[in-house]
Amino acid sequence: MDEPSPYDALLAKHLTSVPQARLFVGDDLSHAHWPGVSRKFGPILEPYAEESILALYDDSPFGRGAKGFVVTDRRVAYVQQGSHGQFPLEDVRKADPVNHGIRVQVGVGEGRRSVLLRVDEWDAQCAVHGWLEAVASYNKTERGGSLRIITADQALARLEVLFNTGRLKEEHRDRLRRLVNRIAKSKSS
Numbered sequence: 001m002d003e004p005s006p007y008d009a010l011l012a013k014h015l016t017s018v019p020q021a022r023l024f025v026g027d028d029l030s031h032a033h034w035p036g037v038s039r040k041f042g043p044i045l046e047p048y049a050e051e052s053i054l055a056l057y058d059d060s061p062f063g064r065g066a067k068g069f070v071v072t073d074r075r076v077a078y079v080q081q082g083s084h085g086q087f088p089l090e091d092v093r094k095a096d097p098v099n100h101g102i103r104v105q106v107g108v109g110e111g112r113r114s115v116l117l118r119v120d121e122w123d124a125q126c127a128v129h130g131w132l133e134a135v136a137s138y139n140k141t142e143r144g145g146s147l148r149i150i151t152a153d154q155a156l157a158r159l160e161v162l163f164n165t166g167r168l169k170e171e172h173r174d175r176l177r178r179l180v181n182r183i184a185k186s187k188s189s
Helices: 007-014 026-031 034-048 122-141 151-163 171-188
Strands: 023-027 052-058 068-071 074-079 083-088 092-100 101-107 113-118
Touching: 007 052, 007 068, 007 122, 023 026, 034 052, 034 068, 034 074, 034 083, 052 101, 083 113, 083 122, 101 122, 101 171
Parallel strands: none
Antiparallel strands: 023 052, 052 068, 068 074, 074 083, 092 101, 101 113
16 A cells, blocks of 8 residues: 655645635535536546545636646646646645746656646635645655656556547657657667
């Protein structure tokens, strides 16, 4: 069995429910609209079924669970206007408040990207920002700022999940084809 996530304690210390802003943590998760959350977030979280949902921010109109983000003990899954995905908490490097949300820097070097988590309400934005900054700080100090390096088998398994869930875009497939061709050429040399 996996050891407990260090992010559980950070969530408990830094992130609290703001029900009027539809930020639900812990016991308050029972107030979320779970049919909408399951429909929209289920496919994203399916490969991580062993992870527990610890928090939810519902950014959808009328609180129907169709947009926002879900926090598990190991990652954040998000569904925003025009984008969706997930990122591991261990990859969080920085969190900056911006107009109507938090911009989260994930990864380092060429693997770095930024994700905007939309959080309209001030109280919820402050809570989410404080918690993500605590995660980033933990990652810098406790983990030495280094990213976990995955094995080739783990990378292939993740690619297979992306393919099976229809999230492997054509440009990704083209890149994989080019890599396969390079590997084939290097073997023949």
